[in-house]
Amino acid sequence: MIWNKKYECMERKDIENLQLERFNEVIQRVYDHVPFYRKKFDKEGIRLKKIKSLKDIRNFPFTTKSDFRDNYPFGLIAVPFEKIEEFHTSSGTTGKPVVNGYTKKDIQIWAEVVARGLTAIGVRRNDIIQNAYGYGLFTGGIGHHYGVQLIGAKIIPASGGQTKRQVMIMKDFKSTVLTCTPSYALHIAEIVKEMGVDIKNLSLRMGNLGAETWSENMRGEIEERLNIEAFDVYGLTEIIGPGVANECKKKNGLHIFEDHFLPEVIDPKTGEVLLEGEEGELIITTLTREGTPLIRFRTGDITSLNYELCKCGRTQVRMSRIKGRTDDMLTIRGVNVFPSQIENILMQIEGAEPHYQLILERKRGLDELTVEVETSPEIFSDEVKRLEILEGKIARGIEEALGLRIRVRLVEPKSIKRSMGKAKRLIDKRNLK
């Protein structure tokens, strides 16, 4: 089933015409109502005459996360203030939070795109969705809530945390769909096992998981442990929250809802627009948002675009699973490393748990990466050599894949802190200034 056939199955030519028309409209709107954009366009000498081809959008400057900070809290709002009905912010762990203001229409768009995504993975009116994304300023919880309501399915606004209670509700309410971060889904699976609940007694069929980078192997792990189909959802606070893109049943890339969000992929170093299939930083222009429309926003997420038609019938472009972030990309002794790559390797090694942490230190001017991995009770034995063999396997696996020598440290089961939201995978002790 497709939620909105008119837009999700539009011919490429028609999508492009629509995007062009909407782009010209939003450019005029931000110029007229957001002093930040007016100054920026004027400074760069951009004349606001209508562009005739989507190619010309590359002449417009990027918007960045720091533009949000510089204009905190309300500087990027493009409508009269009384039209704003809701605010959301990023977690703000790295400074002032990003503030996004939504009008009534923005919230309708949000519900629409989340409903499209959930429908694409198979959610129907008779489903019971246990929404374990955090509710509050974070967009994950409320965004999914709006989407489920629009579909007319049942929602359990469980929010994150209190995992035993989550499992009890999951069992007793017969939840069919779980929405949360992938790392929290794994944690729930652990608690299910710990509580001695038989997976077969759960009614869970699928999960719409996102808000952090995860790997194909982690998907396999979650699917096996919870006996569900796990799908990837993508979004970010700056743009709208979850619902920018979502996988369909084919699990081969996430459809970007391009009638609302215009994507490009650039080389993060040069800013140059890359070709289809080339990997780089995702750029998004919001075509329909009223509250805080953004022109060419640098998401910091690494992906590539695929315009081939999907077998599901949707014509909207697919982005690949996020490989990492331009800002969590580690450069260790000249090698670019994403935590997700290491996760992918760990998942392939029997006896290594998917709970890990990366510790980056600088010793005598040299960066050293230590991967801490939990041992499973299954692999543990009385002999040192079996554990050393496991350590060696992990180290070799990573070395082969990344060309980087690292240290592996096995740690006790459940000793790595579990997260209720986004997992913190990297501890950087380098003190770089």
Next chain:
Amino acid sequence: MDIKQVSVFLENKIGRLAEAVSALGKEGINIRALSIADTAEFGILRMIVNQPQKAGKILEGKGFTVSQTNVLAIEVPDKPGGLAKVLAVLKKKGINVEYLYAFVAPIGDNALVVLKTEKLEEAKKILKVENIKILTSV
């Protein structure tokens, strides 16, 4: 009945060993023999205790990873060359000893040694032929 050894995974972290043994002490578990295998990153505590099942449960309850292994506990004459003689017998028959450690207290004139091998049953037969006493309980 073979002797059960309790093995515990210890992260290389201050106080972890103390935590494990004090948990056992509080519950009245007596440690009869123990050894620690250590690497740069972690250690394995191996113990012979009076109640291995209960000890395992207590440690698991404290969040330790525990496994139980069958080992041989044998009496060895407490005099120069006593252990060497036993090992020579096993070597001759191609039995590889993975590791070995001693009990805290002797029995009479004999020292007690814990020995781990892959070929447990075979080792038992060989030792019996040589009249080396194998303990069935501690």
